[in-house]
Amino acid sequence: MSLFGLFDKKQKPIEVMKTSPGKLKTYMQCPMKYKFLHVENRTGRKLSTHHLSFDGILKQAVEEFQKKTLMKFEDIQPDELSRMIEANWDPARFEGVENAEEFREAARKAGRVMTQWFADNRAFLFTHRREPALGVFAEYFVQPISVWVRLDRIERMPEGNLRLVIFKSGARQILPQEMKHDLGIRLQMAAARELFGESMNRFAYVYLRDGNTIEIPVDDLDLETLPGELLEKIRKIQDGDFDPHLGPLCSVCEFLEECPGWPEMPWKRVGEDRETYGKRLRMSYSKMSLFERCPRAYSKLYIEKIAPKPQPFFSFGSCIHAVMETFYDKNNDEKRSLQYLMRVLDETWTGFRIGYADDNEESRYREKAVTMLEQYCNRFVKSQKFFPASQIESYFEIPVGGDTVMTGFIDRIDARLDGGYTVLDYKTEPTDRTQDAVDKDLQLTLYYWAAREWLRLDIRELGLFMMSFDKLMTTTRSPDQIPGLLERVEQVTRQIRAETVFAPKVNKYCLSCDHLNGCPIEETVRSDGRLRTMEFTEDDV
Ligand code: SF4
Ligand code: SF4
Numbered sequence: 001m002s003l004f005g006l007f008d009k010k011q012k013p014i015e016v017m018k019t020s021p022g023k024l025k026t027y028m029q030c031p032m033k034y035k036f037l038h039v040e041n042r043t044g045r046k047l048s049t050h051h052l053s054f055d056g057i058l059k060q061a062v063e064e065f066q067k068k069t070l071m072k073f074e075d076i077q078p079d080e081l082s083r084m085i086e087a088n089w090d091p092a093r094f095e096g097v098e099n100a101e102e103f104r105e106a107a108r109k110a111g112r113v114m115t116q117w118f119a120d121n122r123a124f125l126f127t128h129r130r131e132p133a134l135g136v137f138a139e140y141f142v143q144p145i146s147v148w149v150r151l152d153r154i155e156r157m158p159e160g161n162l163r164l165v166i167f168k169s170g171a172r173q174i175l176p177q178e179m180k181h182d183l184g185i186r187l188q189m190a191a192a193r194e195l196f197g198e199s200m201n202r203f204a205y206v207y208l209r210d211g212n213t214i215e216i217p218v219d220d221l222d223l224e225t226l227p228g229e230l231l232e233k234i235r236k237i238q239d240g241d242f243d244p245h246l247g248p249l250c251s252v253c254e255f256l257e258e259c260p261g262w263p264e265m266p267w268k269r270v271g272e273d274r275e276t277y278g279k280r281l282r283m284s285y286s287k288m289s290l291f292e293r294c295p296r297a298y299s300k301l302y303i304e305k306i307a308p309k310p311q312p313f314f315s316f317g318s319c320i321h322a323v324m325e326t327f328y329d330k331n332n333d334e335k336r337s338l339q340y341l342m343r344v345l346d347e348t349w350t351g352f353r354i355g356y357a358d359d360n361e362e363s364r365y366r367e368k369a370v371t372m373l374e375q376y377c378n379r380f381v382k383s384q385k386f387f388p389a390s391q392i393e394s395y396f397e398i399p400v401g402g403d404t405v406m407t408g409f410i411d412r413i414d415a416r417l418d419g420g421y422t423v424l425d426y427k428t429e430p431t432d433r434t435q436d437a438v439d440k441d442l443q444l445t446l447y448y449w450a451a452r453e454w455l456r457l458d459i460r461e462l463g464l465f466m467m468s469f470d471k472l473m474t475t476t477r478s479p480d481q482i483p484g485l486l487e488r489v490e491q492v493t494r495q496i497r498a499e500t501v502f503a504p505k506v507n508k509y510c511l512s513c514d515h516l517n518g519c520p521i522e523e524t525v526r527s528d529g530r531l532r533t534m535e536f537t538e539d540d541v
Pocket of ligand 1: 245253
């Protein structure tokens with residue numbers, strides 16, 4: 001029986017479902033992986049990932065360091081933590097890694113900056129039940145779900161309130177705007193407040209690699225919607241919703257070789273073993289086009305791994321895609337209408353609210369979304385019989401040549417009455433395209449090839465829904481265009497492998513680039529009257 005059934009009859013819970021932020025994160029990434037790990041308790045084939053080794057060594061050393069320095073911080077040498085990291089260093093865990101020395105240098109730097117961080121913060125460590133508040137466990141309970149979280153460190157700040165500190169060892173740093181809706185952060189903070197009360201009012205991530213602290217006050221965290229979100233996820237788990245979510249993370253998944261989502265292992269297509277295949281350059285249309293557009297911007301994102309700043313047009317575009325995904329889902333038995341489309345927009349919008357400068361900007365984009373979807377419904381839904389999509393957000397991963405793996409997601413594939421299929425892609429940008437541009441569009445050629453090669457579908461037509469311009473632009477491709485496409489993919493891989501300079505290159509996205517400030521050609525870009533940002537202006541709405 002479902003756990004939820006127990007409460008319909010106003011009974012007290014007889015069974016509590018225990019979970020954790022880590023388990024929920026796994027479920028959100030891939031329900032099938034959750035099933036393998038937490039329903040079937042399988043272990044899978046552990047892959048040696050040097051990033052995980054690095055993170056583990058840092059975290060372990062920081063824990064030891066905190067315990068050791070509790071009583072007499074004054075005796076601590078500035079290189080104490082670095083030495084503890086060195087003592088935990090296991091070169092075997094980095095064997096075969098070309099940049100193993102870079103990891104070691106990063107570890108030494110982490111040791112230096114974090115020793116300073118602990119020195120600066122030592123007076124703030126809070127005492128809980130007569131013990132220093134380190135590694136405290138706390139529970140967040142919403143009937144019938146119990147979530148246990150580990151709170152790395154609690155501090156009493158000078159003004160008297162408490163701050164929860166969670167140490168992070170990864171390279172990618174969250175942006176404050178992203179923290180607001182992060183399920184893990186909200187669960188940690190809600191559990192901390194259950195234990196410490198209202199004086200617990202600040203949350204901070206401290207990044208071990210550079211000592212950077214990113215903090216958010218509790219008032220900015222969206223805690224009100226937490227119970228509903230949690231119940232919805234648990235309900236899906238209870239209902240046995242364990243679909244595989246194929247995507248780039250599959251390449252490092254310990255269950256890849258037994259996953260039903262992958263009927264054939266990709267390395268077998270080219271007669272390689274998993275290790276050899278893993279050394280290929282993983283490519284996608286956006287990666288390839290970013291490199292061709294501007295090697296400097298490519299380097300910032302894929303080599304320096306600087307996460308893109310949230311932008312209104314990213315949230316807006318992702319939200320429209322998510323709305324269409326729900327609307328065309330073949331497992332959805334709602335009657336399709338404008339009312340339903342607007343309801344889906346309402347339900348989806350809350351998940352894509354980062355990047356807007358203020359409420360005004362968000363409502364401007366919201367109005368744009370309503371107009372766009374109304375127009376879409378009038379033109380493409382009301383006037384014809386509705387058919388759900390044959391495939392939505394379909395992932396592909398195909399080896400190309402000897403050194404590339406091409407990956408991507410196709411927005412939508414519709415079955416046609418003539419027995420073939422149409423590939424469709426949504427474009428929400430405020431700039432229009434010519435028919436000639438659509439006929440030559442490389443992304444569509446790529447999807448044509450991928451849908452044939454990966455899904456074995458007969459693609460008769462391809463189309464771009466230009467959502468800002470209320471139109472569908474269609475085109476076709478033929479098999480003789482495929483060799484040219486693959487040659488270009490291989491050529492870009494060769495260029496990326498050989499690139500050392502990653503020079504800036506002016507292009508139509510420069511004014512929306514996160515790295516425009518300080519770009520060597522910033523002045524040229526700013527004085528180029530032909531360029532515009534990708535944001536909707538007042539005139540576009
Ligand atoms: S291989 Fe991919 S789809 Fe399969 S369980 Fe792992 S993450 Fe999920
Ligand atoms: S501003 Fe333009 S040229 Fe400079 S890094 Fe960004 S995309 Fe490249």
